[in-house]
Amino acid sequence: MIKVCKFGGSSVANAKQFQKIKNIVNSEDARKIIVASALGKADKNDHKVTDLLYLCLAHKKYGMSYEDILQVIKDKHQNVINELKISFDLDKEIAGIHDLLENKKNSDEIISRGEYLSSKLLALYLDALFVDAKDVICFDYDGNLNIEKTKEKFLPYLENNKKIVVPGFYGSLPNGIIKTMTRGGSDITGSLLANIVDASVYENWTDVSGVYVADPKVIKDPKQVAIITYAELREMSYMGANVLHEESILPVKEKNIPINIRNTNSPDDKGTMIVSTAEDDPNDLAITGVTGKKDFEVISVAKLNSASELGFLSKALNIFDNYGIPIVLMTTGIDSFSLVIDKKELKNNIYELANEIKIKLNAEDVSVYDNLSLICVVGRGMRSRKGMAGKIFSLLGENNINIKTIAQGADEISIIVGIDESDFNKAITLIYEGFIK
Numbered sequence: 001m002i003k004v005c006k007f008g009g010s011s012v013a014n015a016k017q018f019q020k021i022k023n024i025v026n027s028e029d030a031r032k033i034i035v036a037s038a039l040g041k042a043d044k045n046d047h048k049v050t051d052l053l054y055l056c057l058a059h060k061k062y063g064m065s066y067e068d069i070l071q072v073i074k075d076k077h078q079n080v081i082n083e084l085k086i087s088f089d090l091d092k093e094i095a096g097i098h099d100l101l102e103n104k105k106n107s108d109e110i111i112s113r114g115e116y117l118s119s120k121l122l123a124l125y126l127d128a129l130f131v132d133a134k135d136v137i138c139f140d141y142d143g144n145l146n147i148e149k150t151k152e153k154f155l156p157y158l159e160n161n162k163k164i165v166v167p168g169f170y171g172s173l174p175n176g177i178i179k180t181m182t183r184g185g186s187d188i189t190g191s192l193l194a195n196i197v198d199a200s201v202y203e204n205w206t207d208v209s210g211v212y213v214a215d216p217k218v219i220k221d222p223k224q225v226a227i228i229t230y231a232e233l234r235e236m237s238y239m240g241a242n243v244l245h246e247e248s249i250l251p252v253k254e255k256n257i258p259i260n261i262r263n264t265n266s267p268d269d270k271g272t273m274i275v276s277t278a279e280d281d282p283n284d285l286a287i288t289g290v291t292g293k294k295d296f297e298v299i300s301v302a303k304l305n306s307a308s309e310l311g312f313l314s315k316a317l318n319i320f321d322n323y324g325i326p327i328v329l330m331t332t333g334i335d336s337f338s339l340v341i342d343k344k345e346l347k348n349n350i351y352e353l354a355n356e357i358k359i360k361l362n363a364e365d366v367s368v369y370d371n372l373s374l375i376c377v378v379g380r381g382m383r384s385r386k387g388m389a390g391k392i393f394s395l396l397g398e399n400n401i402n403i404k405t406i407a408q409g410a411d412e413i414s415i416i417v418g419i420d421e422s423d424f425n426k427a428i429t430l431i432y433e434g435f436i437k
């Protein structure tokens with residue numbers, strides 16, 4: 001039986017956290033594979049090493065000195081080395097990063113050095129085997145992870161009796177060039193390795209004791225969920241609950257491996273189990289989660305009887321395709337339809353796009369609304385409970401929150417409402433208090 005344990009940035013923020021990790025992994029033989037993030041924030045004023053590396057790159061790009069930033073990175077690691085009495089040539093590694101920056105080498109490689117360093121130090125401290133992600137985590141040239149190839153490369157290391165530490169967040173292309181994942185990607189590395197070794201559980205160690213019903217930054221001391229399904233968590237993380245990278249769910253789901261969210265600072269807490277199916281127990285909380293995401297825009301197109309005009313919608317969708325803008329949500333009515341898009345997909349071209357829609361679709365009116373937030377209420381129990389949508393709408397309506405768009409997931413486990421950004425926290429609080437308290 002093998003457990004894969006991923007430790008996030010705050011779990012490796014300083015020497016004290018390294019000691020906690022040692023206690024956790026040494027308390028069970030099964031905790032054989034350890035994935036580490038880059039050193040994260042030890043407190044509010046601290047910085048994540050990954051952010052600092054991005055900052056070095058940005059300074060270099062604009063011809064500004066990055067030496068001070070590199071020094072902060074060095075100090076952060078040096079403190080860990082000194083306090084834990086690890087023997088490690090940090091000067092050489094920092095010089096290596098300096099060299100990469102000066103020679104404008106592959107920027108992914110520079111960004112990956114955070115995970116590389118934290119994992120090297122952790123392996124030394126745990127007396128474990130360090131396996132570089134560049135040698136085992138394989139991408140195809142199209143940027144997709146290649147599970148078969150990763151398996152082939154990684155499995156031989158399992159024969160070693162020691163525990164294994166692998167840096168998260170990066171791997172390499174077929175030509176050996178280092179490639180990083182999207183932010184928070186160490187979760188994906190852990191999930192991929194759990195799949196490959198058929199782990200009994202994928203433990204994701206972080207700074208909270210599980211998945212909360214709502215973001216703790218919005219709701220003070222929110223309730224925790226004991227069990228949540230993969231599908232529910234995917235909805236939640238897609239809609240803003242960034243406790244786990246949404247792409248980390250698929251590799252473990254494929255093999256039905258549960259994910260256990262655990263707290264490095266409170267290791268006796270059972271945390272949250274993320275599983276493939278769970279009963280709709282009427283005693284459970286009515287909702288599993290309420291999350292939200294800001295920065296969306298809505299384009300509404302009005303034309304009399306557009307619902308019965310063949311090809312009307314597909315013409316509009318084609319225009320979005322041509323601009324390379326994916327659609328997040330779509331609602332249609334008899335004389336109009338609205339499309340929700342993520343602001344970061346737009347390159348100052350929203351009005352150009354709206355104009356093209358107006359002309360090509362011969363629409364009467366095309367309007368753009370650019371302050372939309374999406375609030376997503378998730379819960380497998382919504383399928384069996386009546387009146388859930390009605391309750392959400394009246395909670396918001398009675399409190400003067402105007403709902404601009406509504407959508408329900410096909411499997412009835414989520415309801416999404418679009419509201420003005422200024423109502424974001426208020427809406428989450430109302431729904432949380434209305435359903436949980």
Ligand code: ADP
Nearest residue numbers: 008009010206208210211212214215241242243
């Ligand atoms: P790590 O560095 O360990 O990967 P992250 O910062 O990526 O940790 O994720 C953990 C954080 O996710 C928590 O500190 C918490 O603030 C945030 N978070 C947002 N929404 C939720 C939620 N619904 N449940 C739990 N944590 C959440």
Ligand code: ASP
Nearest residue numbers: 037050169183184185186
């Ligand atoms: N260090 C990377 C980041 O900050 C990856 C991770 O922590 O998962 O995004």
Ligand code: MG
Nearest residue numbers: 008184243244
């Ligand atoms: Mg994370």
